[in-house]
Amino acid sequence: MHKILKIVAAVLSLAGIISLVRIISAGDEAIKTGESAGLVDPMAWIAYIILIMVLAFVMFFVLKNLITHTSELKNTLIGVGAFAAVLVIAYALSGGDTMQYKLQDGIATEGQSTMVGAGLVAFYILLFVAAATMIFAGVKKIISK
Numbered sequence: 001m002h003k004i005l006k007i008v009a010a011v012l013s014l015a016g017i018i019s020l021v022r023i024i025s026a027g028d029e030a031i032k033t034g035e036s037a038g039l040v041d042p043m044a045w046i047a048y049i050i051l052i053m054v055l056a057f058v059m060f061f062v063l064k065n066l067i068t069h070t071s072e073l074k075n076t077l078i079g080v081g082a083f084a085a086v087l088v089i090a091y092a093l094s095g096g097d098t099m100q101y102k103l104q105d106g107i108a109t110e111g112q113s114t115m116v117g118a119g120l121v122a123f124y125i126l127l128f129v130a131a132a133t134m135i136f137a138g139v140k141k142i143i144s145k
Contacts, residue, residue, distance in 0.1 A: 008053075012046060019043040090122035091115075 019042045026039050066073055094117030108116075 012050060016043065016046050019046060086125050087118070087122055090125060091118040094118040094121045 019039070022039045023043060066076060091114070094114055
């Protein structure tokens with residue numbers, strides 16, 4: 001399995017390098033004018049393939065670890081539940097913005113505005129929790145010495 005992964009990584013790396021050389025040799029003007037779509041697309045597909053492979057391996061090993069170590073399942077479910085609670089709280093706190101935002105496909109709806117607001121509120125909540133945790137750990141370490 002390890003040899004197969006090395007070969008796949010080498011092939012994808014080589015394809016990426018070849019695509020990069022082709023893009024660089026086309027020049028900036030070709031990219032700006034859109035003439036290089038045939039050059040950029042293979043590089044994008046290589047990136048998509050690598051992303052899908054990484055996500056598949058991560059999901060496989062996470063599920064494998066959860067199945068083999070059932071004692072950790074409780075802690076994992078608590079973490080997932082806490083994250084879901086943060087998302088629900090963020091959605092409840094964010095209200096729809098009454099301004100109309102022009103998007104490429106039209107005007108943003110109130111639901112879209114609420115979801116963006118919920119994402120921002122969730123980010124701020126998680127940022128605060130992370131900062132508070134780091135400060136608490138630092139203070140606790142200083143006090144314990």
